[in-house]
Amino acid sequence: MKAGVFDSGIGGLTVVKSLIEHKLFEEIVYYGDTARVPYGSKDKNTIIRYAIEAVEFFKNFELDIIIVACNSVSAYALAEMQEVSDIPVVGVVEAGVAATAKKIQNKNDEILIIGTKATVASKAYEKGLKELGFHSLVAQATPLFVPLVEEGIFGGKVLEATLEHYFKPLKKPSAIILGCTHFPLISEAIGGYFDNEPVLVHSGEAIVELLERDFVFDSRFASTRLRFFASDNPSFLKSVAKRWLDT
Numbered sequence: 001m002k003a004g005v006f007d008s009g010i011g012g013l014t015v016v017k018s019l020i021e022h023k024l025f026e027e028i029v030y031y032g033d034t035a036r037v038p039y040g041s042k043d044k045n046t047i048i049r050y051a052i053e054a055v056e057f058f059k060n061f062e063l064d065i066i067i068v069a070c071n072s073v074s075a076y077a078l079a080e081m082q083e084v085s086d087i088p089v090v091g092v093v094e095a096g097v098a099a100t101a102k103k104i105q106n107k108n109d110e111i112l113i114i115g116t117k118a119t120v121a122s123k124a125y126e127k128g129l130k131e132l133g134f135h136s137l138v139a140q141a142t143p144l145f146v147p148l149v150e151e152g153i154f155g156g157k158v159l160e161a162t163l164e165h166y167f168k169p170l171k172k173p174s175a176i177i178l179g180c181t182h183f184p185l186i187s188e189a190i191g192g193y194f195d196n197e198p199v200l201v202h203s204g205e206a207i208v209e210l211l212e213r214d215f216v217f218d219s220r221f222a223s224t225r226l227r228f229f230a231s232d233n234p235s236f237l238k239s240v241a242k243r244w245l246d247t
Contacts, residue, residue, distance in 0.1 A: 003029070006031050006068050007181055008033050016069075032237050038146045052081065054073075067092075069092060071180050072115075078094075088215075093128065111138070114179055115183075126139060142162075146182050149186060
């Protein structure tokens with residue numbers, strides 16, 4: 001099995017890490033659109049156009065599936081990608097909704113959804129969760145987290161001030177959906193702000209659960225061949241992958 005993983009930048013490497021840990025694929029081709037990151041501040045039509053271009057990029061490889069790690073793309077452009085792709089395309093929003101429903105049994109528990117402006121504006125998580133009977137939902141756009149992660153800031157006073165800025169008005173939730181693949185890299189700080197009490201829903205683990213539910217994996221792979229591509233500064237992407245994935 002060979003997979004393509006698409007993200008607007010480097011955040012999708014958190015999904016790649018989960019895929020490697022679960023030994024699902026023999027090869028993963030990662031494409032980060034680093035020249036145009038972040039997608040979360042862009043309009044729907046632009047996101048769709050970029051997403052379709054990603055499908056065309058992946059047609060250069062003999063893949064079995066495309067995994068959309070970017071929440072903004074999953075929220076706005078998944079159907080369009082599926083229309084132009086000859087192979088299955090799955091996204092992290094559907095996976096995150098399913099993972100949340102699995103982790104949270106009480107439909108009255110408050111769930112906090114954090115993500116980019118585009119992801120939050122789409123209400124994709126709310127729609128999916130409401131269909132499953134959840135109704136105590138709070139969505140908070142946290143766009144400043146993305147450039148902090150891109151700069152390698154995973155702790156310290158700047159991040160703490162940003163957490164305070166976004167979370168001070170909110171009450172402590174039962175679960176937090178990390179609705180951007182950058183956010184698992186600061187998950188300790190996010191959870192710590194709320195005394196490590198909320199359940200955190202991580203896109204990487206969620207997509208693994210969805211894949212294992214919906215697809216048949218005849219074998220597991222002791223090692224995964226990784227290929228990295230970026231629309232700008234690919235050497236930076238590879239250096240981050242080396243640090244995060246121990247490649």
